[in-house]
Amino acid sequence: MINPRSLSRRHWLAALPAVATATGQFCQAAEQPRIRVGQIGTKHAHASGKLQAMLKFPETFELVGVVEPDAERRAAMVDRDPYRGVTWLTESELLSTPGLQAVAVETDIPNLVPTAVRCLKAGKHIHLDKPAGESLDACRAMHEIATERELTIQMGYMLRYNPAFQFADRIVRAGWLGEITEISGMMGKYMNDGGRLELAKISGGGMFELACHLIDQVVSLLGPPENVTSHLRRTFPEKDTFADNQLAVFDYPQAIATIRCNHIDPMGGARRQFSVTGTEGTFEIRPLEPTPKGRLGLDRPRGDFRKGYQDVTFESPSGRYDEEFLDLASVIRGEKKLRWDAAHDIATHEAVLRASGML
Template identity: 25%
Template sequence: MDRNEIGVGLIGYGLGGRAFHAPYIVATPGMALRAVVSRDTAKVRSDLPAMRVVPTVEALLAEPAIDLVVVSSPDLLHAEHALAAIRAGKHVLVDKPFATTFADARRVAAEAVTRGRLLTVFHNRRWDADFLTLRRLIRDGILGEIAHVESHFDRWRPVPAATWKEARDGGSWLDLGPHLVDQALQLFGTPSGISADIATLREGSLATDYFNVVLRYPHRRVVLRSSKLAADHSLRFAVHGTRGSWIKHGVDPQESATVAGHMPGGDWGRDPIEGKFTDANGVSNAVANDRGDYRLFWAALAAAIRGEGANPVPASEALAVMEILETALCGS
């Protein structure tokens, strides 16, 4: 065992642990995945044959060779598990949502400061190909002053699945909303107001499955939308500015690649579905996508733990996302 490596412990091996965390930890130079908390040893070892699987969070936190704990448990346990890991002297990465309440997220952030531990939240969609492309178009002034943005994460899931995720507190707003809110705050900062329509539209659904949330800025509106009753769910972004519009269909391919069992590496994160820019004269052209790469988050996190770089998602930024999420829930 190389003690110069950052030893990582993973809490949970559902979709998050299996597709968004374990493959990237394994692929990150200087990191070593040393243990996973799971009740399903066979599932973990089907992907990671030699992995140490422990039955409890307490057992994981007792491991002296673990420096970073990744919390990928159900939402309601995020704050509890993050606090326990920080108090055990570990650095912590919490999957989104940071917590189920703004108050709990603040407690976790305060504890990390008190204990001098690095705390970050997994807002990986900052490294999506489509988002990076949009950020470039805005930065380079291609679209002019942005007036209207629609950011979609739609699905076609007309029958609710019998899983905890379909009954989670906050429903799809706390599931998909964190991605869209974080991206909006990264591009445009804190809005001056919020209007929220968050609803349950599917028969038999135990949690909200639709949202249309408008972030109001003085001369801009940013609309965050998701429905699980969208048979045509290809639209990702529609952005309109004083110099033209950019329309993007299709989602970043990194999630589907890891779900399919591909390990990050090589020609990773290339989105083949190009967006279309239409200028003020009505002339349209395809826009090549920037390359998405979640590995950049993990490399930055490793550097931050070693004291060689900045936290890729500081707790203060994740708290700003949580405040918007909770404000929308209270006002819907």
């Protein structure tokens, strides 16, 4: 099998995106002032992981404090890692902290965008977990505020920093797969009764809450779709209204993309997969995490890869969210622009809402 990290420098630069490693950024951060950050909310599914990622790099980030307006929830989190020992603040205390530069917004989904808007109006960059609320208009308005104030919104679509998806992006843009004709993806899990009741509060179901990660990748590779068709099933209507088995079809001039989301799949985590196919090749990722594995098929040699099928292996990321927060640090320091701009994030959100039957 081919390990991209053992390839020649020429091939590495040709085949993979130019992103710094966590180790390299960690060393550079030691020479610069720390970025003062905070977190608002603990109820998002990714909240504890995001806080853990910021705490992992103390030379890069100085955590000012965490906000949880729900007193019962806050009391439940005080003695749990990674919240043990953090400073608990009110939102006004956090946003008025001298030198605060960025806030990770990790509330429940209905409060994500309203909270983000308050942070932006206070002059803070934000990491906003996904998806960006239930309203396209509110999402657009939020990005308008950020653009007017020259602030960054980094959406929490975690697969953007997954090495296999970065590899896919690079080879598609380099033309290795020819003209893209097909994308397919699956992102499911088996959800317990408590989780079903919680997700049933949002009509878009699992496609909205989970498969949005894959829809972000579709829009990254192909741009905004011309049309989106949503198919959903509520398998146990006698139990709840959760849309637990869904399929979305994204139409493009020369391509069709399909994304599935199944929350009644006992093998859902292991079956998560993504593939992109063109007129000159294909690339498949399965599993997606924690250590992604790829299989590349080419109709001719490309770089150091031969014609035909071959495995492409990737090292496990140092942490699920490490790279995205180190990337945000580089953006805040003015070293680079965030690759995903407002136009992309708005197009992704519209596609997510349409795929979920919410628009």
